[in-house]
Structure formats: structure tokens, C-alpha cells
Amino acid sequence: MSGTLVLVRHGQSEWNLKNLFTGWRDVGLTEQGHEEAKTAGAKLAARGLKFDIAYTSALVRAQVTCQHILDAVGQADLQTVRDQALNERDYGDLAGLNKDDARAKWGEEQVHVWRRSYDVPPPGGESLRDTGARVWPYYMHVIQPHVLRGETVLVAAHGNSLRALIMALDGLSGEEVVKVELGTGVPIIYRLNADSTVASKEIIES
Numbered sequence: 001m002s003g004t005l006v007l008v009r010h011g012q013s014e015w016n017l018k019n020l021f022t023g024w025r026d027v028g029l030t031e032q033g034h035e036e037a038k039t040a041g042a043k044l045a046a047r048g049l050k051f052d053i054a055y056t057s058a059l060v061r062a063q064v065t066c067q068h069i070l071d072a073v074g075q076a077d078l079q080t081v082r083d084q085a086l087n088e089r090d091y092g093d094l095a096g097l098n099k100d101d102a103r104a105k106w107g108e109e110q111v112h113v114w115r116r117s118y119d120v121p122p123p124g125g126e127s128l129r130d131t132g133a134r135v136w137p138y139y140m141h142v143i144q145p146h147v148l149r150g151e152t153v154l155v156a157a158h159g160n161s162l163r164a165l166i167m168a169l170d171g172l173s174g175e176e177v178v179k180v181e182l183g184t185g186v187p188i189i190y191r192l193n194a195d196s197t198v199a200s201k202e203i204i205e206s
């Protein structure tokens with residue numbers, strides 16, 4: 001057995017609440033989002049988890065979620081690396097639009113394709129495959145070495161950047177991964193084998 005990797009999607013953001021496409025737009029957490037992040041931290045603390053290093057994106061909703069978790073486990077000052085490689089999928093021209101308005105304008109099916117196909121990018125944005133093309137190398141070269149050294153690593157990021165990571169960890173196809181829905185502030189604990197394969201996966205639902 002090797003180390004532990006904890007993935008957490010940020011708590012509810014202002015634009016999750018308003019049902020807007022978010023992507024790289026830098027919006028804060030709602031009250032509920034702050035609470036979800038603190039609860040995620042409390043659950044990890046209850047398991048006695050201590051981290052060796054934390055990774056988060058260049059976006060404040062993930063950074064604040066990360067900090068709430070570190071506060072809850074008593075590691076407020078832990079080394080935390082912020083990198084835009086872990087950012088949400090870039091939603092391009094859709095960012096800032098209401099998801100229901102977009103369905104009314106382009107149709108349910110087209111919007112579903114933009115949101116949940118693997119390799120069709122929204123106009124001016126990234127497909128999930130494009131997102132994976134920046135998330136995977138960052139994971140392989142920067143994050144995974146810590147886990148393989150037996151460390152416990154926190155990654156606080158986004159629905160689609162984490163989907164890309166889960167695709168690689170769980171060996172999912174593009175078709176399978178787009179069906180994976182990640183709850184806000186729900187920790188997923190992976191324990192990896194020394195050869196980097198997954199020994200166990202636990203989703204800490206409320």
C-alpha cells in the first residue's frame with residue numbers, strides 16, 4: 001500500500017446557486033458552500049486524516065474550500081500549491097449564461113452535449129478531454145509522486161477537473177466518466193498501491 005489521495009469538489013458557489021455556467025469565472029462560495037466545505041473538513045478530521053501537502057486551483061471557490069478543510073483538520077498553515085492546471089473546465093462563450101436560458105436558445109440536447117459529452121467543446125471552451133489533457137500531466141508529474149511516497153494529499157478542485165482525474169484513476173471511458181456526478185463538498189478518499197493503481201475508493205456522503 002502506498003499513500004492517500006483525497007479529492008473534494010468545492011462547496012456550492014454563487015453561480016451554482018444562480019444556475020449559471022461558471023468555468024474559469026472566479027466566483028465565491030455561498031453561505032451553504034462555506035458550510036459544505038467546513039463539513040467536508042469535519043468529516044475528514046473525524047477520520048483522523050492529516051495531510052502532507054494540499055493542491056488547489058487558481059480559482060477562489062476551490063482555494064477557500066481547501067482552506068476550510070485544512071482549518072478543520074488543524075493544519076491551517078499546511079503547504080498549499082495553487083495551479084490553474086486544476087481549474088474548472090473552461091466554458092468559453094457559455095460562461096456567465098444561465099443554463100435554462102441556454103437550453104431555451106440552443107435546445108436541451110445541444111446544451112447537454114456541451115455539458116456532458118467527452119470530446120465536444122462548448123463554443124470557445126474546453127471539452128472534458130481538453131481539460132484532462134492539462135489535469136493528467138499535472139497529476140502524474142506533480143501530485144502522484146507525493147502519494148507514491150506514502151503521503152496523504154488533498155486536492156480541492158472542480159466538478160470537471162476532478163472528473164478528468166477520476167476517469168484516469170478509475171479507468172473509465174469517456175462515455176462512462178460524463179455520467180459521474182460529483183457533489184459539492186463531498187470528499188472522495190483514494191488509497192493507492194505502490195504501482196499507482198487504486199487499492200480502495202470511498203465516497204464520504206453526508
Ligand SMILES: O=C(O)[C@@H](CO)OP(=O)(O)O
Nearest residue numbers: 020021022023088115159
Ligand atoms: O458551470 C460550471 O462550470 C460547471 C460546474 O458547476 O457546470 P456543469 O455541471 O455544466 O459542468
